[in-house]
Amino acid sequence: MFKLKFLIPLGLFIGLVSLLAVGLKLNPREVPSPLIGKPAPTFELTSLQEPEVRLSSEMFKGKVSLLNVWASWCVACRQEHPYLLQLAREGVLIYGLDYKDTRTAGMRWLSTLGNPYQAVAFDEDGKAGIDWGVYGVPETFVINKQGVIRYKQIGPITPQVWKEKIAPLIAYLEKQP
Amino acid sequence: MKAWLPGILLIAIVTLSAQAGIEVRQFPNPQLEQRYHSLIAELRCLVCQNQSLADSNADLAEDLRDEVYTMLLAGKSDREIVAFLVDRYGDFVLYRPPVKTITLLLWGAPFAALILGAFILWRIGRARRPGSVPPLTEEERKRLETLLNQDRKTQS
Numbered sequence: 538m539f540k541l542k543f544l545i546p547l548g549l550f551i552g553l554v555s556l557l558a559v560g561l562k563l564n565p566r567e568v569p570s571p572l573i574g575k576p577a578p579t580f581e582l583t584s585l586q587e588p589e590v591r592l593s594s595e596m597f598k599g600k601v602s603l604l605n606v607w608a609s610w611c612v613a614c615r616q617e618h619p620y621l622l623q624l625a626r627e628g629v630l631i632y633g634l635d636y637k638d639t640r641t642a643g644m645r646w647l648s649t650l651g652n653p654y655q656a657v658a659f660d661e662d663g664k665a666g667i668d669w670g671v672y673g674v675p676e677t678f679v680i681n682k683q684g685v686i687r688y689k690q691i692g693p694i695t696p697q698v699w700k701e702k703i704a705p706l707i708a709y710l711e712k713q714p
Numbered sequence: 715m716k717a718w719l720p721g722i723l724l725i726a727i728v729t730l731s732a733q734a735g736i737e738v739r740q741f742p743n744p745q746l747e748q749r750y751h752s753l754i755a756e757l758r759c760l761v762c763q764n765q766s767l768a769d770s771n772a773d774l775a776e777d778l779r780d781e782v783y784t785m786l787l788a789g790k791s792d793r794e795i796v797a798f799l800v801d802r803y804g805d806f807v808l809y810r811p812p813v814k815t816i817t818l819l820l821w822g823a824p825f826a827a828l829i830l831g832a833f834i835l836w837r838i839g840r841a842r843r844p845g846s847v848p849p850l851t852e853e854e855r856k857r858l859e860t861l862l863n864q865d866r867k868t869q870s
Contacts, residue, residue, distance in 0.1 A: 672760035
């Protein structure tokens with residue numbers, strides 16, 4: 538005799554396996570940021586190239602922009618860099634945060650590899666990085682016209698991430714007041 | 715060259731590098747030191763995710779230990795220090811996740827499994843208990859008797 542209740546363990550097993558399968562696909566390095574939907578953390582830093590120029594998080598207001606956190610010691614940043622240059626050529630507004638770096642190394646990076654940034658804030662001791670919840674460079678934040686963080690990319694921006702996530706979001710944010 | 719010398723050297727190097735992550739810190743009182751050590755043991759390093767801030771040698775862990783230390787000296791409470799990190803890095807920095815709607819399954823699953831297990835045990839136990847089988851009807855008794863008698867006849 539065939540009883541339906543014998544199917545219960547099988548059902549539970551399939552449920553468990555699908556749960557684990559989803560878990561296996563998730564990237565544990567991508568920790569969701571609690572800053573999404575919140576105003577950009579404030580900072581008062583100097584410009585990397587001009588130590589006398591002060592930069593603050595006020596610079597994000599009024600336009601949709603990206604904040605790219607990078608460092609000259611970061612290998613993945615080097616891989617991401619040409620794509621940032623391309624995006625900047627296409628008219629994307631990118632700000633930089635040079636994280637835990639030295640001024641000379643950061644400036645050498647920009648002069649040899651090119652500068653995609655509108656301005657680069659120099660975060661020597663990484664304190665601003667902590668306020669932004671940075672834990673693995675490169676990281677990129679999408680900031681709307683009110684200066685609110687709408688998205689965080691952990692790791693380099695790839696053409697695929699750009700097409701699927703960031704570009705549609707920017708197009709949407711551009712239409713918002 | 716003695717055979718044990720490389721071994722001793724290796725141990726020395728390993729212990730030296732293991733010490734490298736632990737900064738020497740001055741505390742005005744032992745309670746503060748105690749709080750510092752329990753805090754950094756409870757907070758997760760985001761770079762090497764299966765290590766606490768206390769265990770990790772990562773640059774970020776070092777910076778965050780500095781932050782915790784400075785905040786402790788500034789007289790911040792444990793709760794404020796934890797909130798500072800959660801605001802920036804999310805609940806992931808906590809080794810003990812808080813009870814929230816999103817973590818309900820996490821916290822509830824062991825209890826649900828316990829209840830389910832108890833229920834299954836109860837069902838099995840009830841099925842096996844003597845007396846749970848209903849008594850035979852008159853008709854069934856007669857059939858049983860004939861069957862048993864048949865058996866006796868064939869044996870004799």
